[in-house]
Amino acid sequence: MKIIIYQLFPRLFGNSKQQTVSGGTLKENGCGKFNDISDKALKELKAFGATHIWYTGILSHATCTDYSEYGLPASHPLITKGRAGSPYAVRDFYDVDPDLAEDPAQRIEEFKALVKRSHRAGLKVIIDFVANHVARQYHSTLKPEHLPDLGKNDDQTLGFSPNNDYYYLPGQTFYPPEFVKPFGPENPIDIDPLSYSENPARVTGNDCLSSRPSLFDWYDTVKLNYGYDIFTGQEHYEPIPPLWFKMTNILLYWASMGIDGFRCDMAGMVPVPFWKFAISEVRKKFPNLLFIAEIYEPGRYAEYKGAGFDYLYDKVGLYNILHDIFVWKHPASRISDHWKSLQGLDDYMLRFMETHDEIRLASKYFLSDPLKAIPGMLVTACLNKGPLLIYNGQEVGEPAEGATGFSGDDGRTSIFDYTRMPALQKWVNSGKFDGRLLSEEQKTLRNFYKGLLSLAQKTAVAHGHFYDLMWVNQHYPAPDPSRIFAWLRHCNGEILLFISNFDSEHIQRFRLFIPLHAFGVLNLDVNDDFLLTPVFCFPDIDQTSFTFKGYLAAYDGIEFSVPASSASVFLISKYEI
Structure with missing residues (x-):
């Protein structure tokens, strides 16, 4: 089965507030809860096609909301991004965000109940593991008593020591950036x-060595020290630094709670030897645990895969290429260049066109019309058998319009503020999760995604092999390689032909060639007749089945006419008279 991850941000997913103010408080703007993710919600997400839910923003993090009565005072606003705070400025690795609980005193129990509901619905649970940095005011109230807190035993007179949990700038005082506006302008x-x-000041999370980080630095966080001397570049991994054990214990804590996998935030900023140690230790007890690395350096992909990661982010590769094809009209042939550059790692890439970090497809800063993303989503979902990620609201065209506070109007749904997702609210429909309030266009979009996720589970996609057809389709009357990308996937006799048209304005008419080499790979006789049957076409046009002779497909090509911004998939089978 192909892994389909639905990234769900509980703070916003269950928020039913219809009117919000920029930079508003929890009371003013509302907040989703664990309990809002009901059995009905999970049943519908399973029916939609999800196999895993990535619950984002679960861990207790810096926030300007005061929970002092539960031992969780508000974070200082000058080192907190937004009123709600960044989910990636973790203040207690052993706790969950009290915002998400109906009763903050029972927050852990409410989260455990959500995990059980998810499993009952047939869904596996992924959460973030933020190993590179923590909130500046990190303090664990729920850690096991025998474990020292992070930084508790540090020698703060040393900038670096392999026995320290943090890096220090002795003799320097840390001050937040000037002109910071945590709740928006x-x-x-x-x-x-x-x-x-x-x-002394501590080194900031993005490796900023200044005691006065800028507004563009991760000034709300502190870098963790795994034995790499950030000042000299020297490595000190023997004996094993104490932080390795502390962080491995955190992974074991959550795995024992039933977590099925970890999306490891900024994994590329944490030394590979730690990951190799931690993943191997955790898998001794939980052998099926899933690890996904957020990494943006293709030259290090093999190294991180070798450390034990199951899948790697394909952001700087396929995502960026598709963005450039859509926005800057780069040629679709760049897709071929990309998979070749991965040198056999293609099946281990996590692919997406939206996450919490990226601009929404429906945003005015990207495509405006989310239906124009259809050809890119076909490539994203079906190029390889690795996992696919859908971000909550993507499937109904969440536009992320307007400023919501700290993050401003940037085309992203804010992860820093108490806000809402108005398009998704129409699908949620006050907890009915039936989509009755969606517009016809939104329903069409969601149906496309549901069909796409079903298509991605076909044997040829989920378990099969890839064959790029563009090497033989470069010149007229073949398709325009700047706008068309075509490929095959095949497994155990199931053969699927995929065609994405990235031209947003014109129908593309062409003759597609299937080379003799492909017939050999597919173990087909070129002298046979074959039936081409449409199995998935968006926009939904009148495509009919037709036959073709094998050798004619190789020498004369097969005639196609595909609409603008379209995705077309056909089943190739032997024609039996």
Whole structure:
């Protein structure tokens, strides 16, 4: 089965508030809860095609909402991004976000119940593991008593020591960036800019070695030290640094709670030897645990795969290429260049066209019309047998319009603010999860995604092999390789032909050639007759089955006419008279 990950952000997924204000508080703008992700919701997501749910923003993180009565005071606003705070500025690895609980005192139990509901629905659970950095005010209240807190035993007079959990800047005081507006420019706050400081300063999460990081640095976080001397580049991994054991214990804690996998945030900024150690240790007890690496350096993909990661982010590869094809009209032939560059790792890439980090497809800053993404999504879902990720709201054209506070109007759904997803709210429909409030266009879009996820589970896609047809389709009357990408997938006699038309304005008419070499790979006789049957076409046009002679497909090509911004898939089978 092909892994289909539905990334669900609980803070927003269950928020039913219809009116919100930019930079508003939890009380003003509302907040989704664990309990909003009901049995009905999970049943519908399973029916949609999801196999895994990536619950984003689960871990307790920096926030300006005060939970002092539960031992969780508000974070300092000058080192917190937004009122809700960044889910990636974790303040307790052993706790969950109290915002997400109906009763904050029972927050862990409510999360455990969500995990059980998810499993009952036949869905596996993924959460984030943020290994590179923590919130500046990190303090665990729920860690096992015998374990020291992060930084507790550090020698702060040393910039680096393999026994320290953090890196320090001795003799320097940390100050937050000037002119920081944590609640957005519309909500200035009257607070002493010197009211928060650290002495000595600690190195900021994005490897910023300045005690005065900028607004563009990860100033709300502190870098963790795995034995790599950030100042000299030297490695100190023997004896094993104490942080390795602490972080491995955190993975074991969540795995014992029933978590099925971890999306490892900024894994590429954490040394490979740690990952190799931690993943192997955790799998001794939980051998089927899934590990996904967020990494943006193709030259290091093989190294991270060798460390034990199951899948790697394909952001700087396929995602960026598809973005450039859509926005800058780059040639579709770049897709061929990309899979070749992966040198056999293609099946281990996690592919997507939206995540919490990326601009929404329906945003005015990207495509505006989410239906134009159809040819790119066909490539994303069916190029290889690796996992596919869908971000909540993508399937109904969430546009991420307007400023919501800290993040501003940037085409992304804010992960820093209390806000809502108005398009998704129409599908949620006050907890009915029936989509009755969706527009006809939104229903069409969601039906496309549902059909695509079903297509991705076909044997040829989920378990089969890939054959790129573009090497033999370069010149007229073959398809225009700048706008058309065509390929085959095949397994155990099932053969599928895929055609994506990236031209958003014109029908593309061409003759597609299937070379003699492909017939050999597919173990087909070129002298046979074959039936071409449409199995998935968007836009939904009147495509009929037709026959062709094998050798004619190789020498004369097969005539096609495909609509603008379309995805077409055909089953190739031997024609029996």
